[in-house]
Amino acid sequence: MTSSSTPSRKALSKIACNRLQKELAEWQVGPPAGFKYKVSDNLQRWVIEVGGAEGTLYAGETYQLQVDFPEHYPMEAPQVIFLNPAPMHPHIYSNGHICLDILYDSWSPAMTVSSVCISILSMLSSSPAKQRPADNDRYVRNCRNGRSPKETRWWFHDDKV
Amino acid sequence: MAAEAEAEEEVRLEVEAVVAVYGEDCRVYCDFPPHLVVHVRPNTADDSSQQFVELFLGIKASSQYPKEPPHVYAVESKGLDENRQAYLISSIQDKAKELSYYPMLVTLCEEAGEILSNMNHPAGDCPLCLYPLVSENNHDSALPFMKLMSCYHCFHSDCIMRWWGWLQHDDANSKKIDTTISTGEELRLSNSDKLYNANHHKGFCPVCRKVFDEKDIEHVRDLLDANTSQLMACLTVDLGEDDKELLHSEAEKKRREKIGSLFNLQQERNGLIEPKKDLAIQPGMYVSLPAIEPTTSAGDSTNSWEATASSTSVTDPPVTANISGGGKKQNNSGPPRRNRAYAPRKQPHGQRAGKQWQRSQPARQQWQKKDAET
Known part of the structure; x- marks a missing residue:
């Protein structure tokens, strides 16, 4: 459903390619704890398995992150969503969209897939309750035609979770 | 007793000498026994844009100084990884032992400056392309690097200029989006966006988000004059046709200026063989x-x-x-x-x-x- 949410995607620039190859090589040497890269030949779309951290609400559960890279990565943020089923979390919508500032306005080109993954896991781990965001239904309805979360104007209101 | 007082007086004079040499870069916590912190920089003829490392060197001596070498430590450093900092401090400690019984405060600071000058390059990878800033074994293939003047974070010059160019371009674009965006109920403008738009002609350090402006990258602009025009040309191809003409003409103007002045110089020196005219x-x-x-x-x-x-x-x-x-x-x-x-x-x-x-x-x-x- 959400996997086709990148209309008219442009191929990676040479700079983006170099950088992603380097990131992948570093990932293979030392992946962030709790994550597993699902091997594919598509450098522009990574699928990553996330294991819920021990001692948190998500312990023992596994989810899949899909990371799509834009033409001008890392100047532009990647698009990161959870594949169905998305974890129940106050900042994760049922269509997989994640409300996390570093994926949008606060992106910086010094961040990497690895650092983004760690941020997402940390967000999951600090969740106080397994529940959807309050505006989940309305938001998901508005995204019906496979809109990218990067086109949403996010309002980052909660700095605790 | 008199000898002791004399020795103490000598040490006090020595501290004064450090202050005289290092001026504001030296903070004295105690005259006797001496305890001071000196801000040491590489010797780059005061060109701070070329300083990639620095050290606040702490020197704390006992009342037995100079018989007993002082304790030497790093209060704070910039651009040095653990290994290099450890090497630096242990070298200064060795020097201190070597110089026991002699007044050594100024010498130690100078030694620190010497070593810093030899390791005056950033460590690690460029945060933007993830490739090493300085390759240890092959200096020929190394790309030019620079530091942001305010935070000392270092990048390949090309990489940071690309980021700068991107921000300027993005800035212009985001304004466009703001005006065309639909008034969908769930679409709310975030605070950071407003801030961002206010920061026209500003960038932020990709590592620490410290805001910088054109002044912070001026020193690279000059260095990269030729490269920039290439870079701009690249960017324009990426960014669309609108800016192309403007950027191109700017680069072209620079090129023409250069060639023009070169020509004048050659002509002044009678270095031209001009073709015969009819x-x-x-x-x-x-x-x-x-x-x-x-x-x-x-x-x-x-x-x-x-x-x-x-x-x-x-x-x-x-x-x-x-x-x-x-x-x-x-x-x-x-x-x-x-x-x-x-x-x-x-x-x-x-x-x-x-x-x-x-x-x-x-x-x-x-x-x-x-x-x-x-």
């Missing part, structure tokens, strides 16, 4: 005329140049300088021409014509007439 015979004298090119662009320039020349030429030799100056300026500040490749070549005609013309006054009338015809 001669036209006037009654009673020889006048060499410049070959008037049939192409319109060359013709235009000669004409307009001549207009300047004829109004200023009052036969005095100094005028020649004026004329050539005027000619050059006109070439550079003129609107971008389609046929830019002609620009540098045009100059020889103009200047050459000017000089010959000065020498042979009577030819003026005839020459102007001929020009008017073309």
